[in-house]
Amino acid sequence: MNPSSTTPSRLILDDIVHAYDGRVAVDHVSVGIAAGEILCLLGPSGCGKTTCLRLAAGLEDVQHGRVIIDGRTVAEPGRAVKPEARGVGLVFQDYALFPHLTVRDNVGFGLRQAGAAERRRRSEALLDLVGLGGRGGDYPHMMSGGEQQRVALARALAPEPQVMLLDEPFSGLDIALRDRLCADTLAVLREVGAAALMVTHDPDEALRMGDRIAVMNGGRIVQAGYATELYQAPATPFVARLFGELNAISLRVAGGRVSTPLGPLPAPGFADGAAVTVMIRPEALIEDAYGVIEAEVVEVRALGPVTALGIRVAGWPGRLGLRLGGVPRHDRGDRLRLTLDLGQTFVFAADGR
Numbered sequence: 001m002n003p004s005s006t007t008p009s010r011l012i013l014d015d016i017v018h019a020y021d022g023r024v025a026v027d028h029v030s031v032g033i034a035a036g037e038i039l040c041l042l043g044p045s046g047c048g049k050t051t052c053l054r055l056a057a058g059l060e061d062v063q064h065g066r067v068i069i070d071g072r073t074v075a076e077p078g079r080a081v082k083p084e085a086r087g088v089g090l091v092f093q094d095y096a097l098f099p100h101l102t103v104r105d106n107v108g109f110g111l112r113q114a115g116a117a118e119r120r121r122r123s124e125a126l127l128d129l130v131g132l133g134g135r136g137g138d139y140p141h142m143m144s145g146g147e148q149q150r151v152a153l154a155r156a157l158a159p160e161p162q163v164m165l166l167d168e169p170f171s172g173l174d175i176a177l178r179d180r181l182c183a184d185t186l187a188v189l190r191e192v193g194a195a196a197l198m199v200t201h202d203p204d205e206a207l208r209m210g211d212r213i214a215v216m217n218g219g220r221i222v223q224a225g226y227a228t229e230l231y232q233a234p235a236t237p238f239v240a241r242l243f244g245e246l247n248a249i250s251l252r253v254a255g256g257r258v259s260t261p262l263g264p265l266p267a268p269g270f271a272d273g274a275a276v277t278v279m280i281r282p283e284a285l286i287e288d289a290y291g292v293i294e295a296e297v298v299e300v301r302a303l304g305p306v307t308a309l310g311i312r313v314a315g316w317p318g319r320l321g322l323r324l325g326g327v328p329r330h331d332r333g334d335r336l337r338l339t340l341d342l343g344q345t346f347v348f349a350a351d352g353r
């Protein structure tokens with residue numbers, strides 16, 4: 001992502017390279033996040049996400065590149081503004097609350113300059129904001145894990161940071177609680193208008209939380225953009241697979257297209273004879289009484305809101321995955337007619353990753 005693009009960025013990581021013991025963990029990463037915007041760094045374990053966050057927070061010294069907050073360089077090789085002087089709020093998974101302080105005092109911890117009355121007023125207001133109004137007198141051990149995480153969020157927001165850094169803030173929570181906390185956090189971040197950088201390995205969480213998503217792999221950003229861009233136009237098979245397993249087949253291009261057992265697909269930009277991997281999302285296969293693709297159902301799995309079918313189509317090696325909304329309406333052995341949604345099919349160079 002180009003940090004000098006249209007909206008002024010409140011937080012910029014500019015050409016960050018970082019190595020541990022000579023092994024590169026972050027490789028020329030640049031991101032810019034505007035006020036009121038949430039950018040999710042999404043990628044598998046070990047791809048360098050947390051290192052980026054730690055560099056932005058000042059918990060790690062910058063070896064190459066710069067961290068810029070509100071136009072001010074806060075870290076570059078050999079020079080670093082202290083973490084507490086960066087105006088940054090941190091919500092790290094293991095950023096424990098102080099057990100001997102009440103929830104209210106935990107939230108007010110970063111407001112020591114304010115008078116006692118003001119500190120109390122602001123702590124209570126923040127607890128209201130995260131849905132914990134009236135719980136200020138409790139101690140952390142009296143709260144559930146999700147409630148403690150909301151307290152941690154309120155504590156991070158208390159000094160009204162211009163920048164929020166969140167590292168897997170919802171991991172380890174059950175789905176219902178995670179969804180609620182995601183929504184709460186989103187609302188709070190929007191209200192305070194901070195620039196937020198959030199790390200997650202969970203694509204659902206990134207889609208839910210991120211205004212934009214930067215996908216990392218092997219220390220690099222492989223694609224960055226709006227969620228719809230990543231979903232509809234993945235730059236690599238890796239990005240395509242992030243949002244669910246795909247049906248894949250290896251073929252060769254002929255006459256600007258590739259002939260698949262599901263019909264021909266355009267293959268612009270590929271030379272004749274080029275080896276390609278065709279990837280088709282399960283949701284690209286649409287049940288259609290007039291469809292030209294004939295399939296046989298070989299597997300039916302009810303997944304709650306959707307049903308996953310395994311189907312066979314003449315010429316396709318193995319089975320294809322397909323998803324239909326709702327409870328199962330098919331049995332093994334049923335025959336289906338399908339149409340292919342070309343918007344959810346992708347042609348990548350065979351050696352692409």
Ligand SMILES: Nc1ncnc2c1ncn2[C@@H]1O[C@H](COP(=O)(O)OP(=O)(O)OP(=O)(O)O)[C@@H](O)[C@H]1O
Nearest residue numbers: 020021025043044045046047048049050051052201
């Ligand atoms: N303090 C350290 N010393 C040595 N190597 C480290 C250190 N911290 C991270 N690494 C290595 O750097 C790479 C990137 O780690 P990082 O924690 O940034 O990745 P991540 O994407 O956040 O992973 P996870 O989701 O598992 O936390 C990994 O290979 C990791 O083992």
